Amino acid sequence: MLGAYGVTVVSVLNYKGGVGKTTVTANLGADLAYRGRRVLLIDLDPQASLTFSFYTADEWDTQLRPSKTVLHWYDSFNWSSSTKSLGDLVTTPPRVNALVRQRGGQLDLIASDLGLVDVELDLAAGLGGSRYQTFNPDYLTVHRLLADALGEGEFAGYDMILIDCPPNFNMVTRTAVVASQHILVPAKADYLSTLGITYLRRRLTQLVEQYNGVAGPAPEACINPEVLGVVFTMIQYAGSNLMTKIGNYIDRAGETEVPVFRQNVRESKSVFADAGELGIPAVLAPHATQNVEHDLKQLTSEFIARTRI
Ligand SMILES: Nc1ncnc2c1ncn2[C@@H]1O[C@H](COP(=O)(O)OP(=O)(O)O)[C@@H](O)[C@H]1O
Numbered sequence: 497m498l499g500a501y502g503v504t505v506v507s508v509l510n511y512k513g514g515v516g517k518t519t520v521t522a523n524l525g526a527d528l529a530y531r532g533r534r535v536l537l538i539d540l541d542p543q544a545s546l547t548f549s550f551y552t553a554d555e556w557d558t559q560l561r562p563s564k565t566v567l568h569w570y571d572s573f574n575w576s577s578s579t580k581s582l583g584d585l586v587t588t589p590p591r592v593n594a595l596v597r598q599r600g601g602q603l604d605l606i607a608s609d610l611g612l613v614d615v616e617l618d619l620a621a622g623l624g625g626s627r628y629q630t631f632n633p634d635y636l637t638v639h640r641l642l643a644d645a646l647g648e649g650e651f652a653g654y655d656m657i658l659i660d661c662p663p664n665f666n667m668v669t670r671t672a673v674v675a676s677q678h679i680l681v682p683a684k685a686d687y688l689s690t691l692g693i694t695y696l697r698r699r700l701t702q703l704v705e706q707y708n709g710v711a712g713p714a715p716e717a718c719i720n721p722e723v724l725g726v727v728f729t730m731i732q733y734a735g736s737n738l739m740t741k742i743g744n745y746i747d748r749a750g751e752t753e754v755p756v757f758r759q760n761v762r763e764s765k766s767v768f769a770d771a772g773e774l775g776i777p778a779v780l781a782p783h784a785t786q787n788v789e790h791d792l793k794q795l796t797s798e799f800i801a802r803t804r805i
């Protein structure tokens with residue numbers, strides 16, 4: 497189901513932290529904008545790493561925290577309507593946009609705030625705790641919070657909305673999934689992570705079935721987010737070859753029902769260490785080594801092909 501205006505929405509999701517969700521979101525968004533697309537990034541992780549990829553701590557404190565973070569929007573929600581418009585929270589990070597604007601693109605951001613942790617608890621409490629009871633009259637309203645907001649005309653001008661989700665499958669994440677046509681799953685190529693992909697797939701299916709059970713039976717009321725694929729990150733190469741063990745995990749992931757991106761992102765401590773300090777993601781930063789830059793650009797191309805934007 498596309499939003500009212502046909503904007504493509506993708507949630508970047510893995511219930512594990514530290515797997516490269518934010519890095520993939522920031523770099524994909526920046527490269528899409530560099531290719532002339534109009535992109536909106538939404539940071540739903542209370543850790544706000546995506547926000548700090550584009551703004552300094554000082555800028556966040558003075559320009560964003562007082563009235564321009566997604567916290568203000570979730571907070572103003574009073575079980576019937578939100579008094580604050582999500583569109584009012586959109587910011588345009590200056591340094592990355594100085595680069596992409598000359599290519600006709602735009603990269604906007606809705607910033608996050610640590611206080612989102614409490615929003616999570618409030619939303620869950622409103623639905624009867626962590627089981628999100630389906631008979632609760634607010635079930636659909638709460639799950640559709642983000643979907644309905646992104647369906648407004650003010651978001652119609654974007655080609656792509658990328659949502660960086662928190663590392664869990666709680667209520668804020670659920671609002672992102674319900675708003676999305678696609679799910680992108682960054683993961684590390686190790687044993688536990690490949691187990692986790694199957695688990696995540698199952699949780700997604702459960703959410704979709706539960707939601708559609710409440711929203712249906714009209715097909716237009718139902719959601720059907722598609723798992724675009726798993727992107728393996730922090731890949732270590734031995735010489736020019738993938739280490740055999742990693743290759744095995746990637747193959748194993750390919751045997752699950754979840755598609756796997758052909759393109760991986762290799763590990764590079766030096767390139768990603770100062771992510772954020774420049775306000776420009778590695779894919780557009782002048783110091784990116786050619787190998788990493790190649791991985792990130794190929795990933796964008798494959799992403800464009802898979803989402804057909
Ligand atoms: N390909 C990579 N090589 C080396 N370090 C990486 C790579 N991708 C991400 N990192 C680093 O790993 C840490 C976790 O990445 P992040 O994108 O924040 O994960 P998540 O959003 O899933 O928690 C960050 O410090 C980030 O800079």
Ligand SMILES: [Mg+2]
Binds near residue numbers: 518545
């Ligand atoms: Mg993150």
